[in-house]
Amino acid sequence: MSNPVVLITGALTGIGRATAVAFARSGANLVVSGRRAAEGAALEAELRELGAQAVFIQTDVRHDDEVRNLVDQTVARFGRLDVAVNNAGTEGTPGPLTEVTADSYAATFDTNTLGVLLSLKHELRVMTAQRSGSVINISSTYGHEGAAYASIYAGSKHAVEGFTKSAALEVASTGVRVNAVAPGPTDTGMLDRFTGTAERKATLAGSVPLARIGKPSDIAAAVLYLASDGAAFVTGQIVSVDGGKTAG
Amino acid sequence: MTILTGKTALVTGASRGIGRATALALARAGAQVLVHYSSGAAEADAVVAEILQAGGKAEKIAADLRLADGPHTLAQRTRAIIGGRLDILVANAGISRAATIEDTTVEDFDNLFAVNVRAPFFLVQQLLPVMCKGSSVVLLSSLAARTSVGTLAAYASTKGAIDTLVKHFAAALGERGIRVNAVAPGVVPTDMSSFAKSEDGRNFSIGMQALKRMAEPDDIAAAVAFLASDEARWVTGDTLHVDGGSKL
Numbered sequence: 001m002s003n004p005v006v007l008i009t010g011a012l013t014g015i016g017r018a019t020a021v022a023f024a025r026s027g028a029n030l031v032v033s034g035r036r037a038a039e040g041a042a043l044e045a046e047l048r049e050l051g052a053q054a055v056f057i058q059t060d061v062r063h064d065d066e067v068r069n070l071v072d073q074t075v076a077r078f079g080r081l082d083v084a085v086n087n088a089g090t091e092g093t094p095g096p097l098t099e100v101t102a103d104s105y106a107a108t109f110d111t112n113t114l115g116v117l118l119s120l121k122h123e124l125r126v127m128t129a130q131r132s133g134s135v136i137n138i139s140s141t142y143g144h145e146g147a148a149y150a151s152i153y154a155g156s157k158h159a160v161e162g163f164t165k166s167a168a169l170e171v172a173s174t175g176v177r178v179n180a181v182a183p184g185p186t187d188t189g190m191l192d193r194f195t196g197t198a199e200r201k202a203t204l205a206g207s208v209p210l211a212r213i214g215k216p217s218d219i220a221a222a223v224l225y226l227a228s229d230g231a232a233f234v235t236g237q238i239v240s241v242d243g244g245k246t247a248g
Numbered sequence: 249m250t251i252l253t254g255k256t257a258l259v260t261g262a263s264r265g266i267g268r269a270t271a272l273a274l275a276r277a278g279a280q281v282l283v284h285y286s287s288g289a290a291e292a293d294a295v296v297a298e299i300l301q302a303g304g305k306a307e308k309i310a311a312d313l314r315l316a317d318g319p320h321t322l323a324q325r326t327r328a329i330i331g332g333r334l335d336i337l338v339a340n341a342g343i344s345r346a347a348t349i350e351d352t353t354v355e356d357f358d359n360l361f362a363v364n365v366r367a368p369f370f371l372v373q374q375l376l377p378v379m380c381k382g383s384s385v386v387l388l389s390s391l392a393a394r395t396s397v398g399t400l401a402a403y404a405s406t407k408g409a410i411d412t413l414v415k416h417f418a419a420a421l422g423e424r425g426i427r428v429n430a431v432a433p434g435v436v437p438t439d440m441s442s443f444a445k446s447e448d449g450r451n452f453s454i455g456m457q458a459l460k461r462m463a464e465p466d467d468i469a470a471a472v473a474f475l476a477s478d479e480a481r482w483v484t485g486d487t488l489h490v491d492g493g494s495k496l
Contacts, residue, residue, distance in 0.1 A: 165496045172458035172493055209422025210484060218482030225479055230470035235458055236493035240486045247485020248419035
């Protein structure tokens with residue numbers, strides 16, 4: 001497909017932003033979403049400078065009506081939806097299980113889990129009707145491994161992998177594919193907040209066989225593969241893009 | 249579109265099936281391809297001719313990977329052709345034999361492990377001196393490694409060994425910047441699988457797959473080409489299941 005219509009949530013920073021830039025460079029038409037209007041307008045302008053038709057739509061993925069609007073606006077603007085990257089996520093507030101609250105649970109699960117569920121709901125509504133499309137959910141190494149003091153985050157990402165496989169089964173007969181990319185430690189604001197100190201970040205890099213922290217563009221490259229026709233027979237898969245962290 | 253311009257590649261078992269499709273895909277992306285075969289010289293010639301005709305670079309290379317020193321011979325011949333640098337190794341050559349537990353002979357068992365496990369292991373070992381930062385190794389696993397399909401216990405065990413090797417190789421070679429991954433196809437109609445070409449095989453495959461069509465060798469080759477390319481620069485130690493969403 002030469003000019004696919006690509007929707008990316010949480011596109012303003014980190015992996016989402018790098019993915020938007022990579023798709024723009026490959027000739028895609030883009031709808032990017034996030035919560036902050038000023039940053040969204042700046043990203044929209046940047047993507048247009050790269051030659052893409054790009055639109056920012058302010059969206060909070062925790063709200064059904066906002067996600068419905070995001071998808072409907074995408075179709076209104078471009079007539080279809082070929083690729084959706086459900087990337088919006090939060091690290092929440094890491095800490096011991098003995099200190100979790102219903103609020104700290106909701107603060108993470110509402111974005112990472114409910115947000116992906118609502119995104120799937122509306123994206124698949126369009127894709128199954130057009131009988132084509134590729135969804136890529138952004139999970140995490142912690143989507144299939146435990147993480148002490150990050151249990152809420154790990155739980156929220158485990159759920160994303162369950163959604164991915166279930167959605168793949170549910171829509172396969174329509175030709176729509178659903179996969180996930182599971183990044184390891186990636187050089188973003190989220191990782192800085194997660195690790196807290198440069199020293200802890202360096203220790204984490206030392207645990208990666210390829211001996212560095214991942215770049216957002218590394219993750220984007222794998223997302224573009226799963227979105228492509230080359231991955232036509234790949235569905236329901238969780239692709240680790242982590243420099244070998246889960247192997248080592 | 250995967251770009252492999254200027255890269256050197258060795259594809260084992262490249263005269264037929266998935267290996268053939270992979271050799272052609274790597275060549276289309278710009279790589280110089282060594283087309284390994286064991287007995288199908290005429291078929292290997294045809295693959296080479298097809299690559300040359302399209303303006304690519306290729307030559308055939310023989311070795312019997314059932315022999316203990318087969319990988320060593322193949323590595324020597326490879327180094328004699330490509331010189332100092334091998335960018336891509338696709339250890340695809342494999343044999344399969346369906347048999348019940350009672351009917352499996354020691355000879356068959358040993359042959360399966362010789363070609364499917366020993367050869368890739370020692371091929372990597374022997375080619376390490378010419379692999380360097382950015383080199384990519386792709387091994388062929390199978391859906392059978394993670395789930396029971398047919399009377400393939402011995403064959404499936406060799407592929408389980410591949411999934412294990414991938415993790416250990418990736419962890420050990422990461423600091424040299426060498427990536428190691430596997431692709432795990434489901435049932436693919438090739439010369440190796442007469443079952444896949446039968447009506448029963450077709451029904452069985454489609455029954456366990458989310459996507460309701462049979463795989464083509466090109467589906468698998470596209471995944472190998474991705475893992476071989478810099479687009480997968482942050483993917484290592486991973487087994488990518490290219491099986492139409494089987495047994496999700």
